[in-house]
Amino acid sequence: MKSFLPLVICTAMGSVALAAEGDLQKRVEALEYQGFENTLSWSGFFETRFDQVTFKPDVGDKSTMNLSRNLAGIDFRSKPLPNVSVFGRFTYSNVFNNLPTASGSGVNLGRTYASNEVVVERLFLNYGVIEGLTLSVGRLPTLDGPPTHIYDGLSRQGSYPRQVYSSALDGYALTYNIPLNSQTQSLSARLVYTPLSEITVTNSASGVGVFEKTEVKTPAGVGTGVFHNSTVPLTSWMLDYSWDNSGFAQNVSAIYQGFKFSDLKVPGWKADYMINSLYLEFKDIASTGLTVYESYTKTKLVNEGGVTLPTGGSISFGANKADATIEGTINITGLVYTLPVAAMKNPLIGYEMYSADKNSVQFDAANRDAIGFYVQRGKGNHIFYTQPLNNIMKLRLGMMDSKPEYAPGLAAGEFAKTKDTTTAIYANLRTDF
Amino acid sequence: MKRYLVLVGLSWYLSSAASADPKEDFVKAVVDQCKLPKEKAETLATPGRTGTIVQFTLCISSTVDVGDGCKVTCKKQGSNIGG
Numbered sequence: 319m320k321s322f323l324p325l326v327i328c329t330a331m332g333s334v335a336l337a338a339e340g341d342l343q344k345r346v347e348a349l350e351y352q353g354f355e356n357t358l359s360w361s362g363f364f365e366t367r368f369d370q371v372t373f374k375p376d377v378g379d380k381s382t383m384n385l386s387r388n389l390a391g392i393d394f395r396s397k398p399l400p401n402v403s404v405f406g407r408f409t410y411s412n413v414f415n416n417l418p419t420a421s422g423s424g425v426n427l428g429r430t431y432a433s434n435e436v437v438v439e440r441l442f443l444n445y446g447v448i449e450g451l452t453l454s455v456g457r458l459p460t461l462d463g464p465p466t467h468i469y470d471g472l473s474r475q476g477s478y479p480r481q482v483y484s485s486a487l488d489g490y491a492l493t494y495n496i497p498l499n500s501q502t503q504s505l506s507a508r509l510v511y512t513p514l515s516e517i518t519v520t521n522s523a524s525g526v527g528v529f530e531k532t533e534v535k536t537p538a539g540v541g542t543g544v545f546h547n548s549t550v551p552l553t554s555w556m557l558d559y560s561w562d563n564s565g566f567a568q569n570v571s572a573i574y575q576g577f578k579f580s581d582l583k584v585p586g587w588k589a590d591y592m593i594n595s596l597y598l599e600f601k602d603i604a605s606t607g608l609t610v611y612e613s614y615t616k617t618k619l620v621n622e623g624g625v626t627l628p629t630g631g632s633i634s635f636g637a638n639k640a641d642a643t644i645e646g647t648i649n650i651t652g653l654v655y656t657l658p659v660a661a662m663k664n665p666l667i668g669y670e671m672y673s674a675d676k677n678s679v680q681f682d683a684a685n686r687d688a689i690g691f692y693v694q695r696g697k698g699n700h701i702f703y704t705q706p707l708n709n710i711m712k713l714r715l716g717m718m719d720s721k722p723e724y725a726p727g728l729a730a731g732e733f734a735k736t737k738d739t740t741t742a743i744y745a746n747l748r749t750d751f
Numbered sequence: 752m753k754r755y756l757v758l759v760g761l762s763w764y765l766s767s768a769a770s771a772d773p774k775e776d777f778v779k780a781v782v783d784q785c786k787l788p789k790e791k792a793e794t795l796a797t798p799g800r801t802g803t804i805v806q807f808t809l810c811i812s813s814t815v816d817v818g819d820g821c822k823v824t825c826k827k828q829g830s831n832i833g834g
Contacts, residue, residue, distance in 0.1 A: 502784055
């Protein structure tokens with residue numbers, strides 16, 4: 319009997335242990351299946367920014383504007399197969415409590431059901447066709463490229479350097495990782511095709527336009543009609559190099575990008591546009607905390623034809639004559655120093671010089687600063703101080719001083735001279751979550 | 752036979768292209784970039800929302816200081832065409 323009792327106790331304890339193990343296994347399985355069901359991973363960022371902008375015209379009194387804005391993005395990603403990934407970003411941006419203007423632009427208070435749009439800023443698929451070769455399709459991450467990530471000490475936020483056609487482009491891309499036999503170096507060659515669609519279709523029966531440049535008027539397709547397909551082929555090619563822990567710097571990045579679109583048609587003439595851009599970044603040189611970056615971009619616009627003026631003579635983009643070719647350069651050079659003060663969470667202090675000459679031509683659909691600092695034709699200085707508040711929040715204080723020499727944008731005729739200056743003092747609070 | 756070979760080839764490709772779990776990705780980066788042994792790299796993988804694995808995976812900052820004199824550079828795949 320004495321020896322029987324311990325045996326009963328051991329058996330009972332074993333049963334309890336087995337039951338507990340079985341319960342644990344069930345719970346682990348439930349967690350696993352929950353993970354399989356939740357195929358999307360979410361993260362995001364939120365920025366709130368205040369700018370005080372002072373405008374000093376060449377002639378007349380200076381004026382000041384206060385501007386408060388929000389910018390937020392919800393990122394998601396999914397990897398349904400080992401060689402298939404999907405990435406997306408919904409972005410929201412607004413000016414605080416934006417009241418209607420005399421021209422009747424939107425009210426942003428309350429639920430208007432008509433404003434505060436969420437923009438699909440990126441939504442693309444990466445498909446690993448074979449080892450090293452990836453096909454990307456969709457709205458590609460072409461916005462907020464280098465050096466945009468520098469100011470808040472972030473990882474790279476976009477593929478194209480920001481001086482290369484800063485827009486959210488839809489298209490197809492092929493990326494090939496060139497083998498370097500190195501665990502710390504990578505080199506990618508990339509071809510990108512992002513056609514600009516400019517399509518007009520007129521219904522043959524009614525003679526009414528059913529499909530216009532930026533708007534589809536009929537949801538059921540365009541049907542029959544006269545098709546004027548004027549898609550502008552827009553192509554790009556890139557070499558993208560990175561070297562981690564190089565000995566010289568924590569990371570060395572070099573990006574070359576060529577970019578071209580042809581036959582941009584305007585009544586009376588057409589234009590070809592080309593960009594060649596080189597971006598170099600040396601991060602944390604010799605472990606001193608110093609980061610140096612350089613973005614050099616050459617643009618070329620070739621006009622074929624032009625518009626004849628009633629007063630005689632002709633003009634084309636950027637020139638007071640027809641068939642003109644205009645070439646320009648844009649340069650950004652920056653230094654950022656990470657202060658070695660761990661008690662202050664290693665804040666950043668940075669200085670950036672910008673210059674663009676008269677005939678440089680660039681597009682920017684996603685400018686974040688209040689004064690068009692990075693699209694001006696002139697010179698500018700930017701200083702900033704970025705204070706991390708914790709692992710995910712950063713407060714950046716900065717000043718941008720802009721001295722354009724010629725008017726920005728793309729217009730027919732020589733770009734107009736200007737001596738206006740603009741200065742912005744800003745505070746930007748960013749949270750990544 | 753042909754079908755079998757294609758199946759084997761596809762399985763091999765998918766398994767070779769399969770990404771490791773976040774911890775394995777992190778450990779590989781530490782081994783590659785800081786030249787530390789795998790056992791040491793595993794001790795630098797810390798859990799939690801502010802741990803090194805999540806910092807490396809979310810890649811908010813491009814450099815993650817994982818301690819022991821090692822800093823690893825990460826890449827935010829959703830911001831790069833082709834990953």
